[in-house]
Amino acid sequence: MSCQDKKRSQENSTLQAAGHWGSPGGPSPSPACRPMGTNGHPLPGLLMAKQMLGANQDRKRAEAAEAKLEQVQPPPTALLPPSLPTQRERDALEQEHNNLEGQLAGLAASLEELTAAAVDKERARGATAAQLAALQREHASLRALLASLEQRDSETVEQLAAAERAVAALEQERDAALAGKGAALAERDATAQTAARTAAEAQRAIEAEGLAGELAAQLEACQRQLAAAAAALEAARSEAAALKAEAGEAAAQLALAQAGKAARAEALAAEAAHALAAAPPSGAVPAPRHWPRFRAIWARCYGEPAVTEWASQREPA
DSSP states (O other): OOHHHHHHHHHHHHHHHHTOOOOTTSOOOOGGGSOBOTTSSBOOHHHHHHHHHHHHHHHHHHHHHHHHHHHHSOOHHHHSOSSOOOHHHHHHHHHHHHHHHHHHHHHHHHHHHHHHHHHHHHHHHHHHHHHHHHHHHHHHHHHHHHHHHHHHHHHHHHHHHHHHHHHHHHHHHHHHHHHHHHHHHHHHHHHHHHHHHHHHHHHHHHHHHHHHHHHHHHHHHHHHHHHHHHHHHHHHHHHHHHHHHHHHHHHHHHHHHHHHHHHHHHHHHHHHHHHHHHSOSTTOOOOTTTHHHHHHHHHHHHOHHHHHHHHHHHSOO
């Protein structure tokens, strides 16, 4: 098996492991062998076709890389010299062979990276498709909800219009009823005012008829009250003169009483001074034979209760 066949077999095994199957025009895989999505179910036909198309593109890129490598690497017959190569040439050829193998390994690693990136891209595309389907379902549900809300809004608008019409009719009926009641009340008020004016005129006529007699009686009563008031005023004047005379007498008696009281106070003060001058030193008790006289003097000066209290404290046993 040539190197190109080995690479192609390795590429096919890598693509099959990544979820890509077959070649253009080849048989489609069975449902049991179809690639699985992120949810564990076989991928739909369109997504599987996209994956196969990506695998074919990856395979074409790999074949182009191999062709480029074959162009860079000459065929084995071209490498054989007409004569045996020297050691230096063999070393150079070995070095070139090692370089080419390194390039081939790098290309193989790049191919593996491209394959892994394609697989990740397909997985991300599947997840994006699932999210898009979920968003589409949610969008459809939201559109249905919006339609139901719009229908409900239109029904609500119709109900509000009907309610407004009913309210307008009720307001018209109310205004008509209020206008009728207002007219009835105005008519009743006018009738009441007419009756009141008639009653007032009748009352004034009745009062005018009896007013003269009442005024004469009131005048006579006022005259009697005036005579009684004049008599009462005369009696009050005489009583005031008598009270003024009595007040003068009372003032004279009060002046005499005050003068007598002042004289008695002076006499008592002199007697008290004499008694205090004749009294024994402080703390001493007067002799029993003088005690009644001192008690009477002090009672007139200080009062009987004070003398009694002092006597209870100072009187000898």
